[in-house]
Amino acid sequence: MSRLLRHQSAPALPAVDDLHDPALAAALQHRIDRKTVPHGALGRLAALALRLGMILGTTEPRLVAPQLVVFAADHGIAARGVSAYPSDVTWQMVGNFLAGGAAVSVLARQHGIAQTVV
Structure with a gap:
């Protein structure tokens, strides 16, 4: 599938040192744990969701033009x-x-x- 993507300005990513936010990590983990799937059924996707949320600094990470x-x-x-x-x-x-x-x-x-x- 090929298509032209318009350049959209993405939010600035936080510095690596700023990624350690225990409150954000706990909020993200809580959202992941409350999904209606058996514990562990998401496999590595759960860890990826947590990581993306930490990188983007939000409990509702969205990928722009993946x-x-x-x-x-x-x-x-x-x-x-x-x-x-x-x-x-x-x-x-x-x-x-x-x-x-x-x-x-x-x-x-x-x-x-x-x-x-x-």
Whole structure:
């Protein structure tokens, strides 16, 4: 999915030293814990939500113009026979990413996330 994104001015990010805010961390964790899912079901997403909230300094983090970047390459590991797929699959998957047919491409499109294939 390719589209032009208008430049939007983003809020300035806090300095790394300012990220230690126990009250904000507790408020974020409380919001995460109150989601209607079994404890731990969000896996790493819960930790990511907490981290984003701490970086952005809010209990309601929002991503402005998120971007999904898919990297694809052939490398020597496939030649050693330890890769799950032969290197012929790489160009096919890149074509599928570019055509928007891969699962990750569909999810990106459904959520309005721009995708770049490198």
